[in-house]
Amino acid sequence: MLNKTPRAHAALADRSDALSAFERRVLIICNGTRTLDEVRGLLGVEAAVAVRRLLAEDYLSGVAVPRGALGQALMALRGERRAGPVPAAPPPRGADRPPAPGTDPAPARRRSVVAAKMYVIGLLQLQRNPEAVAQAALLQTCREPDAIMASIADSLDCIAASCKPSYTLRVLERLREITPEAQLAQLPRAPSALIAAEG
Structure with missing residues (x-):
């Protein structure tokens, strides 16, 4: 499971020249919910080379998925979370009160x-x-x-x-x-x- 490190977040925010456009795309989709195989499926086989470099340069961190029954259970749970309904965002504070006169929210x-x-x-x-x-x-x-x-x-x-x-x-x-x-x-x-x- 691949996820961005603080260094990656900083590089994306600053649009750092240290990363190619393709490497930025790899970082964008590595959000802690995808495996290397899924990233390769989205971006092609060259993504594996980019991921190796990004891991070595501390832009990505990887967590191994356990093999066997535990790994299958974790992957199934992850699939259920993806497929489940998106929770509604809580209403903003004061949303139940009418706006003050003369204001346009x-x-x-x-x-x-x-x-x-x-x-x-x-x-x-x-x-x-x-x-x-x-x-x-x-x-x-x-x-x-x-x-x-x-x-x-x-x-x-x-x-x-x-x-x-x-x-x-x-x-x-x-x-x-x-x-x-x-x-x-x-x-x-x-x-x-x-x-x-x-x-």
């Missing part, structure tokens, strides 16, 4: 990492090309805010590669409107493809 509700994630997945699915489909699938697997934001940045590069710059910049502006303020710094100034074109 709508902007605060609209800002959400999950909303940004779903917005970008929808755009990628509209592209209908293999790269966008693969990137949408990777973004779908992200659960932690840092991993989601790193994958959104990669997704913007994917959108920029097949869309007009004006469209991509409108997407980025919309993301700035719906991304929580705490994560705004993780959005790029512009997709790297557009920065390269400007240069």
Whole structure:
């Protein structure tokens, strides 16, 4: 079972040059719920080489699944957890009280990492090309805010590669409107493809 280390979280948040785009994808989907075989099934046989390097460089940690009946029981339990219903999030504090006069709570509700994630997945699915489909699938697997934001940045590069710059910049502006303020710094100034074109 492969999981990210604190060093990996920092590298994803900083978009470190020490990692290739493929290695970032490997890190994004290694969230403690996948085995090496599952990662290889999602990203291809070359993922095994990337995983070995990431383990050696302390970006990933691995926990061996016990063999025999205990291992089968743990894997079955993991499958049940995946298939089970997603628990509803508790209502925000004060949600049962009406808003104070003159206040508009709508902007605060609209800002959400999950909303940004779903917005970008929808755009990628509209592209209908293999790269966008693969990137949408990777973004779908992200659960932690840092991993989601790193994958959104990669997704913007994917959108920029097949869309007009004006469209991509409108997407980025919309993301700035719906991304929580705490994560705004993780959005790029512009997709790297557009920065390269400007240069």
